[in-house]
Amino acid sequence: MSNNDLLSRISIDPNICFGKPCIRGHRIWVSLILDLLAAGETIETILEEYPGLEKEDILACIAYGAEMTRDCFVEIPLGTHREAKK
Numbered sequence: 001m002s003n004n005d006l007l008s009r010i011s012i013d014p015n016i017c018f019g020k021p022c023i024r025g026h027r028i029w030v031s032l033i034l035d036l037l038a039a040g041e042t043i044e045t046i047l048e049e050y051p052g053l054e055k056e057d058i059l060a061c062i063a064y065g066a067e068m069t070r071d072c073f074v075e076i077p078l079g080t081h082r083e084a085k086k
Helices: 003-007 030-038 043-049 055-068
Strands: none
Touching: 003 055, 030 043, 030 055, 043 055
């Protein structure tokens, strides 16, 4: 599945969830899914918790996050990265 196909699974509607990006047909924010993945949840666990979702919906959230970082970034405070082990 191409990124365009995945991104078509994301909707942004100012009248739904305050205009936050959601999985199309659901009121589940993309940021929620990305937060769950960042916290260590697996795709399989998320699908169990949200049975209305499909694997491609989770992949669409990841693709959306990747697109968002192409032109902007979040400042990371100095001293928060790990030193490489020697």
